[in-house]
Amino acid sequence: MSCHAPGLVDLPAAPRIAGQLRTVALVGPPNSGKSTLFNRLTGLRQKVANYPGVTVEQRYGRLGGIQRPDLTLIDLPGIYSLDSYSEDARVAVDVLRGTMPGSPQVDAVLLVLDSLHLQRQLMLAAPILALKLPTIVLLNMSDLMELRGGVVDTLALAQELGVPVAKISATRGIGLEAITRFLGQRDALLEGAPGGAGRLELPVVGNARSYRQWATGVSTRTRYKAPLSPEWTRKLDQFLLGRITGPLMFLVVVVGVFQVVFSLGLPFSDWSQNLLNGLGDSLGRHIHPAWLDSLLIDGIWKGAASVLIFLPQILLLFLFIGLLEDTGYLARAALIADRVMRVIGLNGKAFIPLLSAYACAVPAIMATRTIENKRDRFATILVAPFMTCSARLPIYLLMIAAFVPNRPLLGSFFGLQAAVMLGLYVLGFLAALLTARLLKSSILKASSAPFILELPQYRLPTVRSLGTRLVDRGSVFLRQVGTIILAVTIGIWILSHVPLHGGSFPALAQSVVGRVGHWIEPAIRPLGFNWKIGIGLLSSIIAREVIVGTLGTLYGSDPETQQLALQQALHHDLTLGGAMALVVFFAFAMQCASTLAVVRRETNSWRWPALQFAYMSVLAYLAALATNLLVSRFF
Amino acid sequence: MAVLALNQLAVGQAAVIHELQLPEPVEHHLMHMGFSPEARVLAVRRAPAGDPTVYAVDGMEIALRRETARSILVEPVARAARGQGKS
Numbered sequence: 001m002s003c004h005a006p007g008l009v010d011l012p013a014a015p016r017i018a019g020q021l022r023t024v025a026l027v028g029p030p031n032s033g034k035s036t037l038f039n040r041l042t043g044l045r046q047k048v049a050n051y052p053g054v055t056v057e058q059r060y061g062r063l064g065g066i067q068r069p070d071l072t073l074i075d076l077p078g079i080y081s082l083d084s085y086s087e088d089a090r091v092a093v094d095v096l097r098g099t100m101p102g103s104p105q106v107d108a109v110l111l112v113l114d115s116l117h118l119q120r121q122l123m124l125a126a127p128i129l130a131l132k133l134p135t136i137v138l139l140n141m142s143d144l145m146e147l148r149g150g151v152v153d154t155l156a157l158a159q160e161l162g163v164p165v166a167k168i169s170a171t172r173g174i175g176l177e178a179i180t181r182f183l184g185q186r187d188a189l190l191e192g193a194p195g196g197a198g199r200l201e202l203p204v205v206g207n208a209r210s211y212r213q214w215a216t217g218v219s220t221r222t223r224y225k226a227p228l229s230p231e232w233t234r235k236l237d238q239f240l241l242g243r244i245t246g247p248l249m250f251l252v253v254v255v256g257v258f259q260v261v262f263s264l265g266l267p268f269s270d271w272s273q274n275l276l277n278g279l280g281d282s283l284g285r286h287i288h289p290a291w292l293d294s295l296l297i298d299g300i301w302k303g304a305a306s307v308l309i310f311l312p313q314i315l316l317l318f319l320f321i322g323l324l325e326d327t328g329y330l331a332r333a334a335l336i337a338d339r340v341m342r343v344i345g346l347n348g349k350a351f352i353p354l355l356s357a358y359a360c361a362v363p364a365i366m367a368t369r370t371i372e373n374k375r376d377r378f379a380t381i382l383v384a385p386f387m388t389c390s391a392r393l394p395i396y397l398l399m400i401a402a403f404v405p406n407r408p409l410l411g412s413f414f415g416l417q418a419a420v421m422l423g424l425y426v427l428g429f430l431a432a433l434l435t436a437r438l439l440k441s442s443i444l445k446a447s448s449a450p451f452i453l454e455l456p457q458y459r460l461p462t463v464r465s466l467g468t469r470l471v472d473r474g475s476v477f478l479r480q481v482g483t484i485i486l487a488v489t490i491g492i493w494i495l496s497h498v499p500l501h502g503g504s505f506p507a508l509a510q511s512v513v514g515r516v517g518h519w520i521e522p523a524i525r526p527l528g529f530n531w532k533i534g535i536g537l538l539s540s541i542i543a544r545e546v547i548v549g550t551l552g553t554l555y556g557s558d559p560e561t562q563q564l565a566l567q568q569a570l571h572h573d574l575t576l577g578g579a580m581a582l583v584v585f586f587a588f589a590m591q592c593a594s595t596l597a598v599v600r601r602e603t604n605s606w607r608w609p610a611l612q613f614a615y616m617s618v619l620a621y622l623a624a625l626a627t628n629l630l631v632s633r634f635f
Numbered sequence: 636m637a638v639l640a641l642n643q644l645a646v647g648q649a650a651v652i653h654e655l656q657l658p659e660p661v662e663h664h665l666m667h668m669g670f671s672p673e674a675r676v677l678a679v680r681r682a683p684a685g686d687p688t689v690y691a692v693d694g695m696e697i698a699l700r701r702e703t704a705r706s707i708l709v710e711p712v713a714r715a716a717r718g719q720g721k722s
Contacts, residue, residue: 080664080667080668081663081667083660083663083664116694117693117694117695119693120667120668120669120693120694120695123667124667207663208662208663208666208667208671209666209671209672212666212671226694227694229694234679237679237680237689238680241680241682241683241689242683243683244683246682246683247683335682335687335689335698336682336683336684338682338684338686338687338698338700339682339684339685339686340684342700450657450661450665450699450700450702450703451687451698451699451700451703452664452665452668452697452698452699452703453687453697453698453699454668454695454696454697454698455689455695455696455697455698
């Protein structure tokens with residue numbers, strides 16, 4: 001993806017020449033079609049990062065879409081007002097005033113307003129125009145507005161506001177030449193002319209009530225007539241939010257998404273894992289010296305592969321979440337799920353991310369961006385890894401097959417093995433539930449922000465917007481998460497290959513990792529684990545499924561168990577209590593560097609992933625201890 | 636007409652917002668979403684579980700929980716008056 005290469009899109013850093021236009025900010029309320037316009041104007045030449053110290057995403061790109069690649073466009077978070085009560089609004093104010101560290105001075109503003117709800121959207125115009133920056137007002141979705149019988153006098157509006165006003169359609173790319181013209185005029189006006197002609201009269205008291213009165217006045221004087229809302233959205237809602245049909249359709253959608261991600265994503269992940277590992281093996285074994293070969297193939301290549309195999313699932317999940325969001329169904333799903341989610345102190349918007357976490361916590365945590373309330377979002381991020389993700393399945397399947405007899409419980413369909421498996425799913429769910437309650441009644445106690453859910457009209461998603469989203473999320477994952485995982489993988493590889501014995505690598509048990517495994521044995525003995533399991537636990541800090549491979553290596557090189565298959569070897573070496581304690585440990589423990597990395601990114605601090613890791617590890621230890629004691633006593 | 640809380644508004648019934656009794660930031664946020672005094676609001680439907688309720692205000696549909704709607708006071712508009720133009 002060369003379009004994301006650093007250097008292609010960089011924020012202007014050199015001191016400004018007076019009057020020269022360099023940085024343009026895109027401002028608008030949520031759901032005004034701002035992101036669509038941003039993608040239209042920049043093409044794929046964009047970059048996503050976090051603002052320093054906050055969790056708000058900083059997104060910028062070159063205005064290549066309208067032949068002005070010399071200009072940088074900064075996309076500000078969607079805001080209703082400049083009241084500093086939300087983090088998004090604070091960031092927007094700081095960027096616009098030029099007081100945000102690492103963000104350049106803004107020279108001009110593109111203010112996007114949804115013309116379908118212009119009266120309400122105009123409330124944002126007042127505080128933005130008060131900033132006195134050169135501004136153009138873009139009435140988005142004006143084609144839809146006119147189609148549905150809406151009217152607005154743009155000339156009158158331009159006179160009222162004292163700035164140029166243009167009707168555009170971001171989805172269809174109509175009217176964008178007005179932006180080019182506006183930027184061209186700003187270029188011509190050297191020496192930084194003041195923004196806005198003198199005609200503008202803004203409310204003196206900057207509060208919601210006065211902005212509202214002002215907006216009502218402006219929209220009346222510009223003869224704004226709101227379009228009729230399409231009848232079919234309400235008709236569709238009668239079905240999709242119906243008393244019986246609503247929950248039914250909700251289940252169909254949820255089960256469908258889940259089924260596709262599992263039945264399509266999981267085999268695809270396995271397939272790409274095999275392909276990558278096979279490719280690595282055939283690529284390697286030709287590199288000299290041998291240690292370099294091992295570092296490159298066993299360390300770096302396999303580390304990179306462990307990241308890449310998540311990609312199919314992540315992209316599939318984001319495709320579905322994107323479809324749900326763009327069609328407008330996501331808001332309906334949140335409405336239906338809200339009553340249930342409230343029980344654990346979260347709101348309906350947390351449902352889809354938590355559901356996604358059953359496939360993989362990484363996209364789930366990235367999907368929490370749809371939750372505006374920061375505390376709810378953090379609580380969701382912190383509990384998501386308890387959901388039984390697909391990386392836990394290999395160790396569950398191995399231990400259950402080795403230790404649990406397949407006795408039928410309810411006919412031939414539901415046996416003891418399935419019951420234990422289901423029990424582990426329930427265990428993870430309960431842990432998430434209780435943790436959410438705990439968080440919401442302590443460090444993440446609900447803020448005063450109420451649950452306000454806007455139900456957008458149903459729309460057909462465009463391939464363009466879905467595609468951009470996939471490229472965007474995929475590259476964020478690869479760049480930011482991949483680098484951390486790679487570092488951890490290389491670190492673990494080095495620790496399992498030193499100290500050298502006469503120039504050759506030590507056996508795993510003699511390496512630093514192996515010694516630590518021995519060293520922690522007293523601590524994990526009460527759980528029914530031995531040092532081999534200890535090494536497995538250490539190695540699986542990168543990713544849960546790694547433990548199966550590690551145990552295979554360890555038991556494979558032990559002369560006592562060399563002749564046995566891994567299942568028998570484990571059966572021979574562990575008690576039932578220890579085996580059950582191990583799966584319970586995996587149900588609770590945070591054994592996943594990818595998740596830690598993505599939590600770090602989404603919360604923009606190491607504090608939260610550290611807290612999460614500590615909490616989940618302690619919980620895992622205690623639960624495993626209890627399991628071992630109980631199982632050893634009663635079975 | 637009598638003033639009642641927004642959550643008491645029956646589905647299909649319209650009302651005019653009278654007053655918001657919420658902490659100032661929440662009140663401002665709701666006003667930006669369209670829930671401001673003198674605005675016309677219609678209870679559109681309840682979620683399948685009975686809560687939250689979807690309200691139409693300012694040409695938008697917005698769902699509020701009962702706990703929030705309780706603090707918004709409205710004056711119901713008589714059903715018969717609906718056809719006779721807006722007052």
